[in-house]
Amino acid sequence: MIAMVQITFRNKKFEVKENMTARDALKKIGIDPESVLISVNGKLVTDDVVLREGDEVKLVAVISGGSAIVC
Amino acid sequence: MRHHKLALCGEHYSEWFVNSTQRAIEKYKMFKPDANILVAVSGGKDSLALWDVLARLGYKADGLYIGLGIQGEIDYSDQSLACIRNFAQQNVPNAQLHVVDIAETYGKTIPEISRASTRGHGKPCSACGLTKRYVMNRLAAERGYDVLATGHNLDDEAAVLMQNTLHWQTGYLARQAPVLEASDGLAKKVKPFCRFYERETATYAVVRNIEYVYDECPHAVGNLTNFYKTLLNQLEAESPGAKLSFYVEFLKARQAGFFQAPADKSNLHACEVCGQPTTAPGRCAFCRMWNITAASGGALISPDAIAVRGDDAFDDVETRVAETVDVSGL
Numbered sequence: 001m002i003a004m005v006q007i008t009f010r011n012k013k014f015e016v017k018e019n020m021t022a023r024d025a026l027k028k029i030g031i032d033p034e035s036v037l038i039s040v041n042g043k044l045v046t047d048d049v050v051l052r053e054g055d056e057v058k059l060v061a062v063i064s065g066g067s068a069i070v071c
Numbered sequence: 072m073r074h075h076k077l078a079l080c081g082e083h084y085s086e087w088f089v090n091s092t093q094r095a096i097e098k099y100k101m102f103k104p105d106a107n108i109l110v111a112v113s114g115g116k117d118s119l120a121l122w123d124v125l126a127r128l129g130y131k132a133d134g135l136y137i138g139l140g141i142q143g144e145i146d147y148s149d150q151s152l153a154c155i156r157n158f159a160q161q162n163v164p165n166a167q168l169h170v171v172d173i174a175e176t177y178g179k180t181i182p183e184i185s186r187a188s189t190r191g192h193g194k195p196c197s198a199c200g201l202t203k204r205y206v207m208n209r210l211a212a213e214r215g216y217d218v219l220a221t222g223h224n225l226d227d228e229a230a231v232l233m234q235n236t237l238h239w240q241t242g243y244l245a246r247q248a249p250v251l252e253a254s255d256g257l258a259k260k261v262k263p264f265c266r267f268y269e270r271e272t273a274t275y276a277v278v279r280n281i282e283y284v285y286d287e288c289p290h291a292v293g294n295l296t297n298f299y300k301t302l303l304n305q306l307e308a309e310s311p312g313a314k315l316s317f318y319v320e321f322l323k324a325r326q327a328g329f330f331q332a333p334a335d336k337s338n339l340h341a342c343e344v345c346g347q348p349t350t351a352p353g354r355c356a357f358c359r360m361w362n363i364t365a366a367s368g369g370a371l372i373s374p375d376a377i378a379v380r381g382d383d384a385f386d387d388v389e390t391r392v393a394e395t396v397d398v399s400g401l
Binding site for chain 2: 032034035037046060061062
């Protein structure tokens with residue numbers, strides 16, 4: 001049986017196979033790697049980190065806050 | 072950071088980020104060490120990170136929050152102010168926070184004035200931008216600040232640049248810069264984060280444990296700027312450094328005179344009601360949109376009527392503390 005890794009982003013949950021890099025995982029679930037930060041087990045990581053079974057992966061959106069560009 | 076071919080731990084990342092900000096301030100001659108700075112804060116990662124960095128660098132920087140009355144399903148404005156107050160208490164306890172509540176000051180929230188006005192064709196972003204520009208400029212000038220600092224990052228700048236390039240808006244291109252000098256009643260504006268990727272400001276905020284509003288403004292969802300950001304991210308994914316190169320090389324071309332300078336500002340007039348600079352004689356766009364006239368609403372825009380709450384507001388919510396920010400890590 002193939003082990004899976006769960007990824008949480010804005011209250012949504014996704015599953016990917018283990019042993020792929022975070023960057024590949026994001027592409028797999030259709031999330032632009034440039035638009036999020038990746039946290040694995042509570043620590044920020046780079047997108048070349050390989051995801052393992054049991055990892056707690058959370059994504060933080062980098063677009064936030066103010067609405068309009070005003071200056 | 073693929074574009075810099077650099078990977079740093081949290082502590083050294085924070086140090087790199089602060090030092091890089093100082094280098095940008097000096098490179099673009101944004102302000103001097105003794106400048107009196109007003110930081111426009113929205114509750115998002117960029118503006119709070121900027122306030123944090125300026126404080127850590129030892130600058131005298133106060134904050135300005137403009138309460139827009141935008142709530143949506145996430146109580147956006149309330150959540151933003153809560154984040155800002157929490158941040159101010161913990162990170163910049165010796166600074167002052169000015170809060171201008173638009174509905175309290177002018178009688179309507181941004182969504183309400185947007186519905187009542189023809190500006191923006193029902194979308195509040197135009198009314199919001201006009202109002203924020205006006206209030207920021209007035210408050211900066213009337214409270215004696217040398218410079219207004221905003222948290223615009225590289226992704227913001229590159230998206231606007233792409234938009235203006237695709238439409239060959241040469242006037243806008245000529246004006247897009249890290250520094251807009253003060254002139255004719257307009258405050259000096261600077262963007263110390265203009266060379267940081269959005270990911271980098273977000274990383275700094277996370278590393279520094281800054282609580283910010285993760286959600287976008289409800290009205291920004293699907294807007295054109297975000298569309299261009301998405302396109303640029305696709306480019307960046309295939310070609311690391313593309314966004315930085317696009318923006319920095321534009322600045323070099325601009326400095327070399329490739330874009331026509333904006334029209335002579337000597338054509339600016341003072342608004343007949345509020346006195347702020349405007350391109351056409353009579354009332355400025357702000358006074359027209361808010362239907363402010365000398366007879367009907369002059370009092371609303373007198374300097375003292377802007378609902379600024381500084382020290383008192385901190386005392387009210389017990390957010391002012393005596394400790395200073397610990398910068399020993401640097």
